[in-house]
Amino acid sequence: MNKPQPSAMQHATAAAQPPCTLWQLVRYFFRLGTFGFGGPVALAGYMHRDLVGEREWISDADYREGLALAQLAPGPLAAQLAIYLGYVHHRIAGATLAGIAFVLPSFLMVLALGWAYVRFGGLSWMQSVFYGVGAAVIGIIAISAYKLTVKSVGKDRLLWAICLVLAAVTVATESEIAWLFLAAGVVVWFWRAPPAWLRHGGASAMAATQLPAASGMAGAVDWPLLAQVGVFFAKAGAFVFGSGLAIVPFLYGGVVTEHHWLNDKQFVDAVAVAMITPGPVVITVGFIGYLVAGLPGACVAAAATFLPCYLFTVLPAPYFKKYGKLPAIQAFVDGVTAAAVGAITGAVIVLARRAIVDVPTILLALGTVALLFRFRKLPEPVIVAGAALAGLAIYPLLHH
Template identity: 30%
Template sequence: MAKTSSTASAVTRPAAVSLATAFRFWLKMGFISFGGPAGQIAIMHQELVENRRWISERRFLHALNFCMLLPGPEAQQLAIYIGWLMHKTWGGIIAGLLFVLPSLFILIALSWCYVAFGDVPWVAGLFYGIKPAVTAIVLQAAHRIGSRALKNRVLWALAGLSFVAIFAFDVPFPAIVATAAVIGYVGGRFTPDTFKAGGGHGKADKSFGPALIDDDTPKLAHTVFKGSRLLMLVAVGGILWLVPMAWLTVQYGWDNAFTQMGWFFTKAALLTFGGAYAVLPYVYQGAVEHYHWLIPQQMIDGLALGETTPGPLIMVVTFVGFVAGWTQALFGGEALFWAGAVAATVVTYFTFLPSFLFVLAGGPLIESTHGNLHFTAPLTAITAAVVGVILNLALFFAWHVFWPSGWAGAFDAVAAVVSALALLALLRYKIGVIKVIVSAGVLGLAVTLVKPWVMALLATAMAGA
């Protein structure tokens, strides 16, 4: 509960926070940041604004609004921004790295378990139940984003057209995003109310006491915009991207999977407007349909692992990289794990590098004003289009889960029931994603273990008759 202004004024302002203290906090965040972007942002708000008072409510929301406009995982970008605000460039780098590093190591380990032991009956049983739950989770994402973004008939029409474009005509995801951005930009000029961003993150009208970085805190020296600093960051960012990409090209060739992963996930990082679910269709198109690094069922399993580990949901790309490196034996048949681990690291590096550059380069510009951010009409249109794209992804998942052998095969009624129950739990009873996935996995395991006994009983009964 927010404190009154009189109570707030009586509270002492927090002491300066050392970089070592901040390091320990961001490391802790890396291990407890479950719940997707909403959960991660809520954790940071409670810890940084309410409990520790390192930053004020208004400054926190101002930073969050900026990160929401950027492509990439907004929760990690918010951590970079606050880390930079408190401890300059190294503070931002430390906060951003620690936000994803624990998840990187955890997902490499889980991905290894998946590819090495995925055929073990009890593991297969768990994933048998998890797959339909993931289908329900993607449907819930379409519903959640759609209920917030589709505020009028024009946005509904944009979502419908994007669905038809990708479902019926296989239009590439970048083309859909670019078209939606143009529509939003033009529409925002002529009918601004149509493309007015809805929802938001509330007003900054609460006070939890004096903050270390408060509303009236004088501008810090490193937050002042300087053209020379921006040019330096652009140059350093270019080097950090170009050198590894050039090395991969020279070492392995442009057509090698390592090089193509770096190039593909660089493009993916620039298209993640609207959260991880927005870019998943693009990753699916590339990793499954174009490059054939994975099969559809593996992509579904990867999303399940991403949902149940800390860190941004877009960390599912780490799983994609590991499975691709392993299945293609990029270092030969004797080094499958290392091929997977290196591929996972390459993918993660190129996916998250732009987020650091966007925040560190744009932070001083945003700190120059604490007014409302503009240019949201293209983002509104992109978010509307993304709803249709996510719905298409959900249908693709449903097809591969409910008809695992294709349309000519049998319909898996058990998977459909599990998916329906998961969707009911998510939408009607608001049960958390991790609980739904765990419950579905246990149910899938039970069905897998019981099914042979049931089949044997039926066979015995039929033989006796």
């Protein structure tokens, strides 16, 4: 007896079936938010390694689109990339739950640290931990940047030129310049798939759209403190481009200089908390919010910071998905991706200048690189925990 052949509709249904369920994806991002150390550079690298390389849940093209969108839009890169990758197969529900799962673990951690900081009058051990962890993190993100560069740039000379230029600019300015990402995309677009008017020698006026300037209303003295916190952190999420650390100068200007919510030492401790906890570096806003206005302040600060980046990712995502296969769009995305990888590589050097300060930190960073090359399955949290213990042992001896 002949077996019935599957119908065309069954084939189409099987082809349309996403390679992962929504809850598999949510569990992955919850775990990454719990154990993913190293800031946006490393987190973007982990997502590529795990979701594109090992699990094959996300295609390389979808990953590139997500990375390009995360670089073009303001807000924290790693959180936006997570939101976009959640959107790829599961649309709004995937984007929302992936974003929450990614941010929630580190938010709960900084809440606990904020409580301890207020309860015990500072965290003196934090410098020792950050001394060791900071050096190990440089090794982790250096490996991630290397793998991301090899995979994304390949052997294309134009992409390599863009990558190197952006790396140099990032090192020189210690910041990420948004218009250079756009320019890189346009250059590759015009080189690979020039528009008809350019091929025929026509001209076109290109207008730059400026984001509206912040109104400054947050500083009005008759607003409740939570409203001030909400408005300030919404501006931070909506108007700051670049990776997580790009937001730090903006936060310093508002939190310390303008509003006088924290002093210099408290602000430095807040940044250190972000660096020694997993997940997005921008989660430092939860710690700052807690110091300013307790639990409500932490919740308002985190929600106000991440809501703009969620909207800036979800609203354009359907158009990225619909038009992303056009040659012009693919060329533009490749250019922005090369620029992003260059900026990420430059950020590794910038961060290394601050974390690699003496012989022990050099040895910790090199040891991390060696371990990750030798034992490819070694979990990063194990390395971070070892580096933290090394910092607790070494730092007091050098700074007694």
